[in-house]
Amino acid sequence: MVGRTRTAYCSDVRRLLWLFHRKVCGLCHLQIMEVELGATHIDHRFPFVYGGGEELDNLSLMHARCNLGKGVSVSTSDALDYLEALFSSSRGAS
Numbered sequence: 188m189v190g191r192t193r194t195a196y197c198s199d200v201r202r203l204l205w206l207f208h209r210k211v212c213g214l215c216h217l218q219i220m221e222v223e224l225g226a227t228h229i230d231h232r233f234p235f236v237y238g239g240g241e242e243l244d245n246l247s248l249m250h251a252r253c254n255l256g257k258g259v260s261v262s263t264s265d266a267l268d269y270l271e272a273l274f275s276s277s278r279g280a281s
């Protein structure tokens with residue numbers, strides 16, 4: 188994971204995530220209004236610093252206050268879901 192760089196997301200990715208996640212914050216689950224999109228943060232459910240990828244399933248849109256309060260953490264269920272999906276996709280690829 189050394190040398191990975193973070194992606195700078197364009198507004199189209201932000202809008203795609205907003206629609207994909209049904210216009211709700213990935214943490215508090217309250218609705219994110221369209222006018223708030225520019226101030227949202229994109230969060231890695233399985234943290235980038237732990238090797239989390241840029242897949243749509245691993246990204247969620249959050250209110251800035253929610254993401255800043257969350258810090259770098261991952262719930263056990265999110266970690267297991269992510270690693271299970273990663274393991275399944277790598278088994279299917281070989």
Ligand SMILES: [Zn+2]
Nearest residue numbers: 212215250253
């Ligand atoms: Zn929120």
